[in-house]
Amino acid sequence: xxxxxxxxxxxxxxxxxxxxxxxxxxxxxxxxxxxxxxxxxxxxxxxxxxxxxxxxxxxxxxxxxxxxxxxxxxxxxxxxxxxxxxxxxxxxxxxxxxxxxxxxxxxxxxxxxxxxxxxxxxxxxxxxxxxxxxxxxxxxxxxxxxxxxxxxxxxxxxxxxxxxxxxxxxxxxxxxxxxxxxxxxxxxxxxxxxxxxxxxxxxxxxxxxxxx
Amino acid sequence: xxxxxxxxxxxxxxxxxxxxxxxxxxxxxxxxxxxxxxxxxxxxxxxxxxxxxxxxxxxxxxxxxxxxxxxxxxxxxxxxxxxxxxxxxxxxxxxxxxxxxxxxxxxxxxxxxxxxxxxxxxxxxxxxxxxxxxxxxxxxxxxxxxxxxxxxxxxxxxxxxxxxxxxxxxxxxxxxxxxxxxxxxxxxxxxxxxxxxxxxxxxxxxxxxxxxxxxxxxxxxxxxxxxxxxxxxxxxxxxxxxxxxxxxxxxxxxxxxxxxxxx
Numbered sequence: 001x002x003x004x005x006x007x008x009x010x011x012x013x014x015x016x017x018x019x020x021x022x023x024x025x026x027x028x029x030x031x032x033x034x035x036x037x038x039x040x041x042x043x044x045x046x047x048x049x050x051x052x053x054x055x056x057x058x059x060x061x062x063x064x065x066x067x068x069x070x071x072x073x074x075x076x077x078x079x080x081x082x083x084x085x086x087x088x089x090x091x092x093x094x095x096x097x098x099x100x101x102x103x104x105x106x107x108x109x110x111x112x113x114x115x116x117x118x119x120x121x122x123x124x125x126x127x128x129x130x131x132x133x134x135x136x137x138x139x140x141x142x143x144x145x146x147x148x149x150x151x152x153x154x155x156x157x158x159x160x161x162x163x164x165x166x167x168x169x170x171x172x173x174x175x176x177x178x179x180x181x182x183x184x185x186x187x188x189x190x191x192x193x194x195x196x197x198x199x200x201x202x203x204x205x206x207x208x209x210x211x212x
Numbered sequence: 213x214x215x216x217x218x219x220x221x222x223x224x225x226x227x228x229x230x231x232x233x234x235x236x237x238x239x240x241x242x243x244x245x246x247x248x249x250x251x252x253x254x255x256x257x258x259x260x261x262x263x264x265x266x267x268x269x270x271x272x273x274x275x276x277x278x279x280x281x282x283x284x285x286x287x288x289x290x291x292x293x294x295x296x297x298x299x300x301x302x303x304x305x306x307x308x309x310x311x312x313x314x315x316x317x318x319x320x321x322x323x324x325x326x327x328x329x330x331x332x333x334x335x336x337x338x339x340x341x342x343x344x345x346x347x348x349x350x351x352x353x354x355x356x357x358x359x360x361x362x363x364x365x366x367x368x369x370x371x372x373x374x375x376x377x378x379x380x381x382x383x384x385x386x387x388x389x390x391x392x393x394x395x396x397x398x399x400x401x402x403x404x405x406x407x408x409x410x411x412x413x414x415x416x417x418x419x420x421x422x423x424x425x426x427x428x429x430x431x432x433x434x435x436x437x438x439x440x441x442x443x444x445x446x447x448x449x450x451x452x453x454x455x456x457x458x459x460x461x462x463x464x465x466x467x468x469x470x471x472x473x474x475x
Contacts, residue, residue, distance in 0.1 A: 011356050014349065024283060025379075029353065031279060032272035032375045039271065043264045060279050141262050160256060185219050192255045199258055 012076040019067055031060050034077050038084045044157045045088040046095075047142060055091055059084035078168060085158060085172045089150050137198070144194035148187055155180060156187035215242065221249050269372060269422070340397065341455050344390050344406075347383065348448040351409055354379050355441050358416065359432055362425075370422040373431075380416035387413055405447045412440050 011029070018026035035056060042055035063070075063080045070079055145153055151173050158164040158172065170180040216224065216235050224235045239246055268274070358376050391406040412435055419431060435441060 011353050011360075014353055018349070024280075026350075026353075027283065028276050028280075028375065029357070031276045033357075035272050035275040036267070039267050039275075040264050044262070049265060056275060057279055057282075060275070061282055064283055137258065137261065138263065141259060145262075160259070161262075181223075185222055188222055188252070188256070189218065191259065192252065195255050195258060196251065199254055 009075055016067060016070060016076060019064070027064055030063075030076055030080075034080055035060070037077065038080060041081060041157065041162055042084055042088055044161055045085065045154060046092060047145065051088075051091050051095060055084055055088045058087050058091075062087065078164075081158075081162070081164070082168060082172050085154055089154055089172070092150050092153075140195060140198045144191050147194065148190055151175075151183055152187035152190065155183040156191065159184045160188070215245055218248070218252075221245065222252060225249065225252060269370075270374070272372070273374060338455075338458055340390070340393055340399075341451050341458065344394070344402065345448060345451040345455065347386050347390055348409075348444050348451065350379070351383055351387070351413070352441065352444050352448065354383065354416070355412070355435055355444065358428075359435055359441065361428060361432075370424055371428050372422045373416075373419065373428065374421040377416055377419055377421060380413045384410065384413045384417050402447065405443050408438060408440055409444060412438060 012033070015026045015029045019030075038056050038059055039052060042052040042059070043049070046052055046055060059080055062083050063076075066083075070076065145156075148156065154172060155169055158169045159166070166177045166180050166184075169184070170177050173180055173183065175183070216231075216238065220231070220235060223230070224232065239249065354376050358373065361371055361373060361376070387406055387410045391403050391410060394400075394403040394406060415434060416431065419427070423431070
């Protein structure tokens with residue numbers, strides 16, 4: 001194992017032990033070290049900043065409350081990831097129910113336009129690099145990701161974006177490794193069907209531009 | 213072989229070992245399947261562009277500030293502290309000492325008790341050993357984190373060490389107190405290491421909250437050149453040993469600091 005990863009694990013283990021011994025401030029080390037990664041995972045799972053912050057806070061709060069159950073030899077980062085992913089799935093289900101209720105209660109809608117979660121969290125001052133990214137591609141991806149079931153989105157995000165092991169994903173999905181592999185496959189297959197026509201069109205435009 | 217299925221190609225891409233050689237050989241010969249694999253690759257690569265908004269430079273601190281008020285005080289109850297695996301052995305030893313003292317007290321004649329002054333000195337030393345051990349553990353964590361800190365990628369121009377800097381500031385106050393106490397008790401070896409640690413903590417506490425990779429490297433070099441992390445670990449282990457010895461044979465422990473200073 002990489003030496004610095006190993007030493008990070010060691011300092012995580014020391015911090016966990018200190019928190020368990022009553023030193024609440026030692027938890028700050030763990031929060032500050034892992035919050036950025038948990039934020040990234042949460043955003044990829046929920047697709048909006050409001051739920052992301054909720055997931056980040058709840059994941060660290062639950063991890064603190066359950067710290068006594070944490071196996072000292074395992075990795076705190078992976079553990080809090082699992083907690084975050086579990087909560088994100090619950091949050092997404094809850095959000096879906098809320099949205100459905102709101103839609104039926106308010107049949108007219110505000111102005112008839114659909115709110116784009118990506119647009120909601122757009123940085124106030126996007127970098128030139130980000131400006132260059134295709135807005136349309138983002139919308140297509142967001143739509144394709146929304147079409148996935150919660151389990152498929154979680155499996156895809158954890159496997160392909162966060163590089164988690166099948167066993168870890170299976171634990172979050174409360175499934176077995178073989179079924180989890182299948183869920184990952186189904187997710188990629190659906191994303192492929194949704195995005196490939198768009199990517200083909202984009203590739204064709206590029207070719208045409210280079211020919212001109 | 214027949215053309216592999218989409219699922220088999222994705223599994224192949226994931227590094228699955230089943231039928232790997234067979235698929236690999238097929239791909240060398242079949243342009244159609246190579247093209248299929250490239251298309252899968254292209255979709256996954258495009259998805260990597262899905263943006264995650266940058267939560268900002270001070271995000272870590274903001275998360276903690278929002279979280280901290282919600283965290284219940286986890287003051288370890290006295291029995292919980294002793295139930296921690298690392299402390300179980302010490303707890304066992306202490307219990308053995310108490311039982312032994314009780315038994316000895318019951319079966320020995322009165323009049324042979326230890327001088328009160330010596331007992332008080334032992335108690336003071338015991339408190340110092342435990343508290344400094346904790347303090348060195350916390351300091352070690354800050355130094356290890358600083359030694360391991362690095363720019364997250366080549367493009368990052370500044371590294372935020374605000375958390376380490378604040379903790380170094382807190383530890384500095386404690387460190388001064390322990391150094392003075394160690395000096396008063398004549399434990400010059402411990403006082404000297406605490407003195408060196410204090411210089412490093414001052415260094416860190418007075419650094420800016422966010423430093424350039426070059427500044428960070430200079431802090432890391434200063435930590436490294438003084439070998440302070442090594443010394444802190446050695447003294448930390450020694451204190452742990454002293455604590456264990458005290459628990460095992462309380463009457464001899466007072467002599468150990470003197471012996472260590474001579475060494």
